[in-house]
Amino acid sequence: MILPSYQIACFYVCVLMLTLATAQNTTNSTSTTITKGANVTKPGCTKQCGNVTVPYPFGIGSDCALNVRFELDCNTSDDGSQELILGENIVVYDISDAEFRISNSIGWRCYNSSGAVLDESLAWTTFLETTPYSFSALNRFTVVGCDDYASITGPNNFEYGCNVSCSTRDVIEGECMGKGCCQKQIPKGLKYFNTTMSSTQNHTDVWSFNSCGYAFLGEADHFRFQGLPDLGDDLNVDDFYDRIKASVPVVLDWAIGSHTCTQALKSEDYACSENSHCIDSDTGLGGYRCSCNPGYQGNPYLNQGCQDVDECADHPSNSLCEKMCINTPGSFNCSCPHGYTGDGRKDGRGCVAPYHDQFPWIKVSAGTGVGLISLVVVITLLYFCIKKRKLSQAREKFFQQNGGLLLKHRISTKKGGVDATRIFTAEELKKATNNFANDKILGRGGNGIVYRGVLRDTRIVAIKKSRIVDESQIEQFINEVVILTQINHRNVVKLFGCCLEDEVPLLVYEYVSEGTLYEHIHNQRGAGWLNWQNRFRIAAEIATTLAYLHSFASMPIIHRDVKSANILLDNVFTAKVADFGVSKLIPLDQTHVATLVLGTSGYLDPEYFRTSQLTEKSDVYSFGVVLAELLTGLKPIIRARNEEDKNLADFFVLSMNKNSLFHIIDRRVLREGSLEQLQKMAEVVKNCLRPHGEDRPTMKEVAIELEGLRKITGVSWSNQYGLEENDQDKSSDLYTVPINSNGNTPNSDSSRIMHPTYSPS
Structure with missing residues (x-):
């Protein structure tokens, strides 16, 4: 084919952008799985056309192919060369067990300097629709040029477009990413396609160095985009077309029929012969192919076409076996001479020679070694058995010892x-x-x-x-x-x-994350959050919990070691009662039990200490000490004071009796708590700390009383009597309540016990 003269200018630029290189000409590819062995065609049929082998189910002539769809023609030219032809004029380069390579068809479109289309040609499209072939995914749709757009369309609304744009300076060698060259992958199972070409700028901007665009489908591995610095003036204008057609084939997938292997096995025209198996086509169009079983080779479509491979003959000089190789249908076996042991394979244990009688020390050494190993194994097993037994005995001993x-x-x-x-x-x-x-x-x-x-x-x-x-x-x-x-x-x-x-x-x-209430009261951990309302809430939570324990449905529980160190605080400072190690279950028909006196100094019920009679009122006493800690911020044992004031419980009650309680109440409590709340809370503490248990309230009564106190609101004690925070640091006398002329505090009952005399400093 000769291109018109007006295309010569565009051709120089196109070749400047493109050199098609192939690692190997496709017409040289003839070695395939299907053609191994002597018999690849039906008897009496031509085996080869030119340098292309034609294996069955393909054939040259009507009686040599499986059916008319696999028929090919062999054309001989005047010079004696032969070409294998599919259809009217499609050259076949290669036939393998799954693929079929044929000659290419190229579309182009050329423009003049004003943008008018001078010539165009589109690639063939529909010749595969009624054949056993489909376009392979090994192909790529390729567009070459500048200012060109081409699209490929097919069945099921399939459409891919490719746009190329470039200048003389931005073409990159080896890349096909849109600068002078563009590629798109096609899906498997494509039976036909159409191509269209157009120009986004009518080539007016690039006509001086490129006036044509090209589009074609071809095998991706046989195409490489490469720029050439100088092509010379004697370049053949047909070179671009001829290079693509000669070196970039189109790859077709082929299959037999449209049935799957499962369906084909049930049909009379099943094509796979003896010693072969069926393989489903992966194109999505149905159909199948045949392949010889492992250990066999030949043409699986011919009767007795798959022949056993003689591995022993194909691998001389004992390359598979050390001594003797025995061929079997589809495989081989290795054997060793008499007296030898092993599997005889070179990739296995091989053949092991026997020990001869002239070397008796070998047998003795082997026997001794086996004996020693057996002894070591027995001793080791015995050791572990004894150790396991001792461990089991120790665990059983600890289990009994630990209750x-x-x-x-x-x-x-x-x-x-x-x-x-x-x-x-x-x-x-x-x-x-x-x-x-x-x-x-x-x-x-x-x-x-x-x-x-x-x-x-x-x-x-x-x-x-x-x-x-x-x-x-x-x-x-x-x-x-x-x-x-x-x-x-x-x-x-x-x-x-x-x-x-x-x-x-x-x-x-x-795990309770925030430590004990004791730490927050006495170690300044609670300085930020331990206000009067939170102290009151914690007191109510502890009281409610102890009341629950004392009135537990199955059997009452006396904690016996209630103290601030056994009250834990979680991440939101909720109180949780802990450490029931010395707690006691009280039968429902008993009011007290005789026990060994246990508890913590400062919290221990004096009546329980004297009589060893444990009742739920013992927990009430200990809770009273915890309440006193919350009110005063003092420890249960005040070591800095004289002997009579050492115990916080006694010191608290004594301060109330002397009308000097506000000397010892925590400053923050005084600033935030109302007078009525402080008075009634102190009464609760005093009632809980009464010497005789029968005079103390129950924990249920204490919990109800505290819940009632939480509802009381009023002005804080320090604000009510005009005492500022800095005044409270001047003298402990400022923690007293002023008395009116009749001896009562303002807004209070005359029976209150917290009315010390006001003495200005």
Whole structure:
């Protein structure tokens, strides 16, 4: 084909932008799976046309192909060269077991300097519609030029567009990204396509160096975009067209019929022969292909076309086997001579020669070695068995020593939900606390140490580890497990489980993050948040919780160690009662029990101390001390004062009796609390601290009284009597209440006990 003269200028620029390079001419590709072996065509049929092998189901002539759709023609030119032809004039370059390479068809459009179209041609489109072929995804739709746009359309509204624009300076060698060259991938299963071409600027801006655009479909691996610095004046104008047509083939996928393998196996015209298997086409159009089974080669479409591969003959010099190779249908076996052991394969154990009688020391050494190894194995197994048994015995010993039998007894008597408590292993808790490291310690108490731990499920817990193991400690430990598993209250620290198999017993609680109430009162931790309202709320929460314990449905619980150090605070400063190690269950038909006196100095009920008779009023007394701490900010034992004032409970009551209570009430409480609240709260404390338990209120009555006091509002004591914060620092006398002429405080009842004499400094 000769292009018109007006296209010569554009051709120089196009070739300047494009050099098509191929790693190998497609007409040289003839080695495929389907053509291995002697028989690739039907008997009596032509095997080759030119340098292209034509394997069955393809054939040259009507009787040599599977059906008319696989028929090809072989044309011979005047010079004797041959070309394999598909259809009318499509040259076939190569046939493989899945693909088919044919000659290309190129579309172009050329313009003159004013932008008018001088010549154009579009590629073929529809010849595959009724054939077993479809365009492979190995192809790319390519557009070459400047100021050109081309689109490719097909079935199911398929459409891809490609736009190229460039100047003489911005063409990049090896890239096809829109500067002089553009490529688009096509989908699998495309049976036909149409191409259209246009120009966005009518080529008027680029006509001086490029007046034509080109569009074609071809195999991506055989195309490379490359600029050439100088083409010379004697360049053949047909070179661009001829290069593409000769070196960039179109790749087709082919398949037999439109049935899947499952459907084809049931049909009479199933094409796969003996020793072969069916492969479904992946184009999405249906159809199948055939392939010889492993160990066979040849043409799977011919009768007896798949022949056994003689691996032993194909691999001489024992390259597969050390000694003897035996061919089998589809595979091979290796064997060893008599007396040798092993699988005989060079990629396996090979053939192992026997030990001869002239080397008896080898047998002796082997026997001795086997004997020694067996002895070591037996001793090792025996050691681990003994170690495991000792560990099991130690765990059983610790289980009994730590009250396991007592816990079982409590479970059997159905004293609560103890059986729902999780039993942790010692190894699990060691890992959670980094082997009980010192930096994990949260606090120390009389009964043990509390560690912070992280369980496998990422829960943060507090793990209480007893200090020593003795009968009294075990009783307290089991007692705490039994009691806590019966309690379900938001203000009681939740027990997750226990561990009895370690040397000392351990309890696993929920982690309460903000420490103890004692720390916040006495160590300035609560300086920011511990105002009067929060103190009042915490007092009410503790009272409500103790009332719940005393009136628990199944059996009342006396805590026996109520103190500010056993009140924990969570992240929102909610009070939670903790440490039930010395608590006691009281049968419903008893009002008190005789016990060994246990508790904390400063909080201990004096009546319980004298009589050893424990009642719920003992908790009331201890709670009164906690209330006194909240009001005064003083510790339960005041070591800086004289002997008679050492105990906070006695000191509080004595201050009330002397009408000097406001000397010891915390300054912040005085600033924020109303006079009526302070008076009534002090009365509650005094009533809780009465020497005789029968004179004290119940915790339920205390809780009701505190709830009533929370509803009282009024002016703070310090504001009511005109005392500023800086005045309170001048003299302790300023913590007294002024008295009117009849001996009563303003707005108060004459029976109040908090009316000290006002003495100005």
